[in-house]
Amino acid sequence: MSQIKSQIAPIELRNVSFQYGTRNVLEDISFQVKPGAFIGLVGPNGSGKSTLMKIILGLLKPGQGEARLFGEKVSKFHKWDKVGFVSQKANSFNTGFPATVFEVVSMGLFGKVGLFRFLKKTHKEKVHQAIKSVGMEEYTYQNIGQLSGGQQQRVFIARALVSDPELLILDEPTVGVDVKNVQQFYSMLRHFNQERKMTLILVTHDIGAMSDYVTDVICLNKTIHFHGNSHEFASNPDLSSFYGHEVSMITHNHEHEEVHT
Numbered sequence: 001m002s003q004i005k006s007q008i009a010p011i012e013l014r015n016v017s018f019q020y021g022t023r024n025v026l027e028d029i030s031f032q033v034k035p036g037a038f039i040g041l042v043g044p045n046g047s048g049k050s051t052l053m054k055i056i057l058g059l060l061k062p063g064q065g066e067a068r069l070f071g072e073k074v075s076k077f078h079k080w081d082k083v084g085f086v087s088q089k090a091n092s093f094n095t096g097f098p099a100t101v102f103e104v105v106s107m108g109l110f111g112k113v114g115l116f117r118f119l120k121k122t123h124k125e126k127v128h129q130a131i132k133s134v135g136m137e138e139y140t141y142q143n144i145g146q147l148s149g150g151q152q153q154r155v156f157i158a159r160a161l162v163s164d165p166e167l168l169i170l171d172e173p174t175v176g177v178d179v180k181n182v183q184q185f186y187s188m189l190r191h192f193n194q195e196r197k198m199t200l201i202l203v204t205h206d207i208g209a210m211s212d213y214v215t216d217v218i219c220l221n222k223t224i225h226f227h228g229n230s231h232e233f234a235s236n237p238d239l240s241s242f243y244g245h246e247v248s249m250i251t252h253n254h255e256h257e258e259v260h261t
Helices: 050-055 101-113 122-131 149-161 177-194 207-213 228-235 239-243
Strands: 011-020 023-033 037-042 063-070 085-088 168-172 199-203 217-219 222-228 246-250 257-260
Touching: 011 050, 023 063, 023 222, 037 050, 037 177, 037 207, 050 063, 050 168, 050 199, 085 149, 101 122, 122 149, 149 168, 149 177, 168 217, 177 199, 177 207, 207 217, 217 228, 222 228
Parallel strands: 037 199, 037 217, 085 168, 168 199
Antiparallel strands: 011 023, 011 063, 217 222, 246 257
């Protein structure tokens, strides 16, 4: 089992606010993510989750406050190989894209190897290891367009993992994944968190997965309404007020409960 590589907070936000024109999207956001945490970032549509992720990834500059990655201001951060990002690819991916699983995953090494450079043996081994880690080794040389949405998302995670990041951010990763495979998908993410001691940020509408898989929950609705233990979140009587509408708990099976909004 690997150890946490750094004790510096992978993510820290200090009094971050953001406006689109005159509309406030984020208001005075402050939180710190501990190394090795598995965070579920939840909130209703329009709550600012996507905007917050763009600020953390340096794609947007906050109107006020600052965001830091591994102790450095995002605006000055250059060690992007320490950060993996998986977006909502499966629903919109071009199935005619002529690339194998191996080729797609190897793209995650371009930052280290350089574009249009040949992969060395050690690089190829890392690609194979990343593909194996998401259970897709039998599809290594298959065209990615021939895979299901869930399989494609596993490939995109492998691409994010191949550079051995310390922080992995996933934006609605179960979009396009068959319902029957969602639980297995989340179990895979928990394995990365527990065995690799990787810090994970999971942006999701699937609140039911929170208490089953993540360690902590951040509930965002323009501002932070909750940041703490996942089990405390699932049993919190103020859930509906966090979301601005009724939130009910339903039992999925004997072991797991799920929250629907």
